[in-house]
Amino acid sequence: MAEAEQPQQIPEAAYPAPPPFWRHFTLANEEELKQIEASSNDEQPTRKLPLHLAYLRPPPPPSEATEFYTTFGQKQIIDPTKPSSLPTDQLLFSPDEPSLNHAVLLSKLTKSLLLNFLELTSVLSLDPAEHEEKMADIRQLLINIHVVINLYRPHQARESVKEMLEGILEDGQREIDECNRLKERVEEFLVGVGKAEGSNVQDSAQASAGAQVQEDSHNELMDKQRELWKMIHEMT
Template sequence: MAEQPRMAAPFPAPPPFYKHFTKQNTAQLRQLRKDAGVPAHHDQDATTTTDQRPNLDILSLPPELRYLIPPQPPTDNKFKAFGIPHDLNAPSPTLADLQIEQLYPSHPSVRLNPQSHLISLARSQLTTYLALVGAMSQDAEQWPPFAEDLETITFNMHDLINQYRPHQARETLIMGMEERVARMKGEIGRIGEAREKVAQLLQGLEDAGSGPWRPAGEVDVRVDRGEDAAERKRKARQRAAWAALEQEMG
């Protein structure tokens, strides 16, 4: 019996240049930047910056230090990821562009309410998967048509979800604004309740016999002859405090 090949690693190895990201190389690059008068946060790979400050020449650096300087960000919104080119300005491809059969109606209302169609596609996906498992249990070579059906259903589900995202974003923003308005109305209501409580407290103090308060500097003619100067000053300070509080709440 032939020996089964062993898997070396469950995931691919990282790029080999990760070994150059060491503390020693980082310190050396920092010193080179300091000697050249380049800011420590500057990571462009040009010989001069946009404000005419000197920068490091990446080609003059040792190979182990070149990987520490990231490339410039793309200026034309085009980039590659895992070898696949991407263009941010290009429109999203449709099912027709990908030559995939569309399984849901083309009515505009479907974009605003795709839940029922997504549920139907999810059920079809589950049914197709069960049919695939049953067919492979009898003949393993019967999987291609079922796999193609699963791929078509999955693409249609993703297309429906992507079309619903703008509407979902607007609804989420509306919901957040409504919650903020409700929160602000609640705060205004609590401030009004606090104002009413303070007004009731002032009215209660006045009804208790302390006499109506007056603004600071106004003379109270309802002062008993038996009160001394200290008592009159204390009451005057109290009236001034209530006047300031009423002015603040008003």
């Protein structure tokens, strides 16, 4: 009696080789594809591309009903947050529980993972052949940790947006404070200009009082003008 056909096992590797069609992504093929697309129009039917050019066009996105996609021979879940995508038979908690605390649950699972790893080292030191049960426990804990992290992603996104908005508000407040500071400097500058003009008129009226008085007034006016220019330099 022939043995039941076993499903093909795809070998796993830590660093799998890239797909073989990467060799078709060359400048010459890209230029050829551009020429074909430029020569075609809407009235003509879609031309079937040769194999070495077909790889240059991305595949269509999966439909909304699709839950898995394959990469490097492994099935990957498109949306891990969907209830239908959760491995309910492996979960150690209820995702629908209203009082579920993701942070506390993740901390418990992490501590359990460390404890199981220590137990695995003990098993390997005593009887390495009995490691399967402990490896299954570790695998189940990792699945649960992955599910909890995916369930927590909406909260993480909300906190990220909150932090970004707070940064925008802080930047706006700094700009407002800088505008207020410059406003005060401008007001001080205008007050100084008014005082300088008043002193200039007064000095002109007293010009006949004597050469010494005129020279002192001129020096005082120059000092005030230097102060004004210094304020302008500091403001810029």
